[in-house]
Amino acid sequence: MTMLRLDLNRLGREGSVQVEAELPVDAPLWDEGDFPWAGPVGVKLQASNAGSGEIVVRGAIEGVLARECRRCLEPVLVRFEHDLTAVFVESGASDTEDDEGVYVYDSSAELDLSSAVREEILLAVDPYVVCESDCLGLCSICGVNRNTGSCSCSSDEPDPRWEALRALKEK
Numbered sequence: 737m738t739m740l741r742l743d744l745n746r747l748g749r750e751g752s753v754q755v756e757a758e759l760p761v762d763a764p765l766w767d768e769g770d771f772p773w774a775g776p777v778g779v780k781l782q783a784s785n786a787g788s789g790e791i792v793v794r795g796a797i798e799g800v801l802a803r804e805c806r807r808c809l810e811p812v813l814v815r816f817e818h819d820l821t822a823v824f825v826e827s828g829a830s831d832t833e834d835d836e837g838v839y840v841y842d843s844s845a846e847l848d849l850s851s852a853v854r855e856e857i858l859l860a861v862d863p864y865v866v867c868e869s870d871c872l873g874l875c876s877i878c879g880v881n882r883n884t885g886s887c888s889c890s891s892d893e894p895d896p897r898w899e900a901l902r903a904l905k906e907k
C-alpha cells in the first residue's frame with residue numbers, strides 16, 4: 737500500500753486535501769536511490785486544485801539520515817528537514833517541459849505522490865556531511881582519526897604521492 741496517495745475525486749470536491757504519512761524506513765518508496773534513514777520519515781502535504789488540471793502540492797518532510805562524515809568517515813546522524821513544493825500537471829494537458837518540481841499525472845482516481853517526494857528529497861539531501869565543522873579528518877599518511885588520536889607523522893611532511901610527482905616533473 738502506498739501511503740502517499742491523493743484522492744483526486746475528493747480534491748475535486750473539496751479543492752484542498754491534506755496528505756500526511758509517517759513512512760517507515762523499509763517503505764517501498766525508498767527502494768530506488770540511496771536513503772539511509774535512521775527512523776521513520778514524516779511527510780505532511782497539502783494539495784490544492786489550481787484549476788485546468790493543475791495540482792499544487794506544498795508541505796514539509798522531516799527525518800533523520802544515518803550518514804558518514806566526509807573527513808573522518810565516522811557515522812553521523814543528520815536531521816533532514818525540507819519544505820517541498822511540487823506542481824502536477826495532467827498528462828497531455830499542456831506543453832510543460834521537464835521543469836524542476838513539475839510532475840505529470842494521469843487523470844485517474846488517485847495520484848501517487850511518492851515518486852515526487854522521493855525526487856524532491858534526493859535533490860535536497862546535502863551531499864557533503866561533516867561530524868563537526870572543525871573535524872580534523874584522517875591523517876593522510878597513516879589514516880589515524882585526528883579527532884581522537886594522534887600520530888607521529890609530521891604535518892609538514894609532504895604526501896609521498898606528491899613527492900613522486902614532483903620528482904617526475906623535475907626530470
Ligand SMILES: [Zn+2]
Binds near residue numbers: 867871873
Ligand atoms: Zn568527522
Ligand SMILES: [Zn+2]
Binds near residue numbers: 878887889
Ligand atoms: Zn599519521
